[in-house]
Amino acid sequence: MTEHTHPLAYRRSLKGQTRVDLANLICAAAQRRGLRSGTDKHRVRKWEALGVTPEAETQVYIAEALQLPVELVDPDDWPNWLAGSDGGVVPFGPSSTVTALREALITAMERLERRAFLTISGTAITALAAAWATGRGTPLAAQMEGGKLVGDDMVTLLENTSRQLNSLATDQRQHVSALVDAHLATVTDLIAHGRYDRATGLRLHNLAAFLAQTVAWSRFDHGQHTAATKLWIAGLHSAHATNDPDLGAAMLGDLAYQAAWRKDHTTATGILQHALTRTEHPAARSLLHLRLARTLAAQNEKRATLRALAAAEHHLGATSGRPLPAWCAWMSEADLAVDSGQALLDLGDTRRAHQLIAEGQALLPPARDKTRGVFLAYQAASHLGLKEPELAAHAASEALQLARRIGAPRCEYLVQELLPDFQPYQHAPGVPELLAVAAA
Template sequence: MTEYVTEHTHPLAYHRELKSLTRVDLANLIGEAAKRRGLRSGTDKHRVRKWEVCGVTPEAETQVYIAEALALPVELVAPDDWPNWLPGSDGGVVPLGPCSTVTALREALSTAMERLERRTFLTISGTALTALAAAWAAGGGTALAAQLQGDKRVGDDTVTLLEDTSRQLNGLVTEQRQHVTALLDAHLETVANLIANGRYDRATGLRLHALAASLAQTVAWHRFDHGHHTAAAKLWIAGLHSAHATGDPDLGAAMLGDLAYQAAWRKDHTTAASLLHHALTRTEHPAARSLLHLRLARTLASQGEKRPALRALKAAEHQLGATTGRPLPAWCAWMSQADLAVDSGQALLDLGETRQAHQLISDGQALLPTTRDKTRGVFLTYQAASHLQLKEPERAAQAATEALNLSRRIGAPRCEHLVRELLLAFQPYSSANGVQELLDLAAA
C-alpha cells in the first residue's frame, strides 16, 4: 500500500518538529512541567536525543511531563507502551478514542500550517488508514458529554456566529473561495480551541464537534486541491474524530469517502476500496450511499474489476433516486445526476467502454450547474480523455484548453494537473487543429 510521505522518524522527534521545538526547547518545557509540581527534572538535550535516537525509554513520570510539554492530553500516557502512545506513531494516524478529537485537530492544524519549505516528518500508511476505518466501522465509542471545566463558557451566540460565517465562506463560488483559505483555517483553529478549553453543555459540544468536522473537511479539500496531501489527510482524519464524537455515521463516512478519493487519486486503489467498503457499512442516507458507491465504482474500474464496478454503478444509480424522510447531509448536497453520469462515464472509460462512456460524460457535462466551476473543469478533462480515446484530437484539445483556462482563472491546480496528465497523449496529434495551441498554453 502507498506511503504518503517517505520520511520515517521517532514519534517524539515528529512532534517536536510539528511544534518547531529544538531538543533544548523540549527539555526546558519538561523542566517547567516538573517545576509546576515542585520537582526538578534532569532532562537536557542529550537525554532527549537518547530517547529519539538510542531507543531509551523515559521514566513514567517524565512521560507525563513530555505530554504536557507537547500539549497532549495526559490521559494518552501509557508508560509501558512508549513511544506508541504518542499520536501519529501508528502510521501517522491518531487512533479513535474518548480523548482523541482535540489531539487529532491540533495535529492536523500543525501539519496544515507548516511552511511549504519545511520537511514533514510523517508517514500516513494505507494500512493505518484502513485500521482507522475499521475501528470507526465497528461503532461504539463514548457518548459526548458536557465539558464542565474550562476557561470560559461557550454560548449559543458564539457557536451560531461561527456556523453562519463558515456556511457563508464555504458557499462562495470556487473563484472567490480561493481568497478565504486563511479565514477558514482561523475558524477551524478557533473551534478546536473552544472544544479544548471552553466550558459548554452537551448540546453545544455536539454543535462544536459537528462544525469542526465540517471545517476540517473544507480545509482538507483546499489543501488537497493544491497538492498538500499530508495536510489534507490529517485534516480528514481530524474530521473523522470530530464526527465520531457526534455519533453521526454519515458525517464520519464523508471523511472516509474523501480519504478514499485521495487514495485513488494517488493510485492506491487497494486502500481506496477498503476505506469505501468500511464507510458503506454505516452510511445511512441514500445520497451519501450513492456517492460512496460511485467512488467505489471508479476505483474498482481503475483496477479493471468490471463486474464489481458495474454493480457499484448500479447501486449508486439506485441510491441516488431513493426517497427518504431524513434531511440531506450538507457534505453531499451537491451530488446530482450530472455527477452520476460523468463519473459513471469515467468508470466505463477505464473499462474500455469508450462510446457509452463518452455519451455519459457529455450528458453529465450538459447537466452540471454553472455555479460548479471546479467540477466543470474536472469534467472537461474527462471529456478530453474520452475524445482522445475516440481519436478525436480537435475536440479533445478544445475541451482540455477550456479546462486549463478555467482552472487558472478560479485557482484550481488539481484540475490543471489533470490536463497536464493528458498532454503526452496529444503529442501524436500536434498538427491537428487546437493541439499546438493547447501545448503552448500549458507551457506558458
C-alpha cells in the first residue's frame, strides 16, 4: 500500500483536503473536547506513507475530520475501517446519508475518475444490498437545532424544478445536467446543515434519492461508472433513512443493471435477489424480475430465466391499491417484450427473440428516444443472429443516428459493440454505409 493508495489519502482527496487541512481538523476535534493534539502534516504523512498507526483517540478525531460516522472507528483494524478500503462503499449508519451524498458529489464532479484507488468492488456492493435487505433504516428525526430553517416553499420549489428538469425530452436533458447536479448539492447541504421537522426531512431525503438516481443515470450513460455507482449508493442511503423499501429497491435495481452491463452477472444477480426480498409494489417487482431474467440469461440459466420472465409478466399485470412509484412508472409492455426478447436471444431462441423485440419496438411511445435507441440496437443484434445483415444494418444505423442526435453515448456504445459482427457482411446492402458512419 503506497501513500497514494492508502485509505486515508483516498478519504482526504475525496474531501479536497491537504495534509495540513486534515491535521488542522484533527486538532480542532481535540480542542472541542478540551484537549490538545500534536498532529501536523508530517504525522499525517507517517500514517499514509510509513504505515504508522494513529492512537485510538486520534482515530476518532480522524473520523470526525473526514465526516465519517464515528461508529465505524475500530482502532484495532486501522486503516481498514475507513470506508474507502471496503470496496469504496459507505456502510449504513445514523449519519451515513450525508457522508454518502457528499462522497458521490465529489466523485461525480471530477473531470477524470481516479484509477489508483477508486475501485468499487462487487462484493462490497452486494454486502451493502444484504445489509439493506436484512435491516431497517434508523427512524428519521427532526433536525431542529442549529442551521437555518428550511421552509415548505423552498422544498416545493426544489421538488418541482427537479422533476421539470428530468421530464425534458432526452435531447434537451443533455443541456441541463449541471443544473441537476446543483440541485443535488443544494439538497445535500440542506439535509446536512438545515433546520427542519421530520416531514420536511423525509421530503428532503426522498428528493436526494430522486436526484442522486437522475445524476447517476447521466454519469452511467457517459461511461463514468464509479461516479454512477457512488450516486446510486448515496440514493440507497437516502431511501434507507426514509425506510421506503421500494425506493431502496430502485437504487439496487440500477446498481444491478450497471453490474450486468459491465458483464459482472454474479454481482447483478446477488443485488437483485436481495432487492426482491423487500420490494412491495407489483410494478417494481416486475422490473426487478425482468432485470434478473436478463442477467440469468447471460449466465445461460435457462430455467431460472424463464421463471423470472414469468414473474415479471405476472407482476406487471397485477393491481395494487398503492400509488405507482415514480422511478418505475415508465415500465410497460414494450419493456417487457424487448427485454424478454433479449433474454431469449442470449439463450439462443433467436426467432422468438426477434419477434418479441419487434413487438416491443412497435409499442414504445415516441417520447422515449433513448430507450428506442437501445431497443434498435437489440433489434440489430437479433437480425444478425438470424443472418439478416441488411435489416441489422438498417436498425443499427437508425440507433446510431438517434444516439448522436440526443447525446446518448451508451446507446452508441451498443452499436459499436455490434460492428465486428458486421465484418463478414461487408458487401451486404447498408453495411458499408453503417461502418462508414460509425467510423466518422
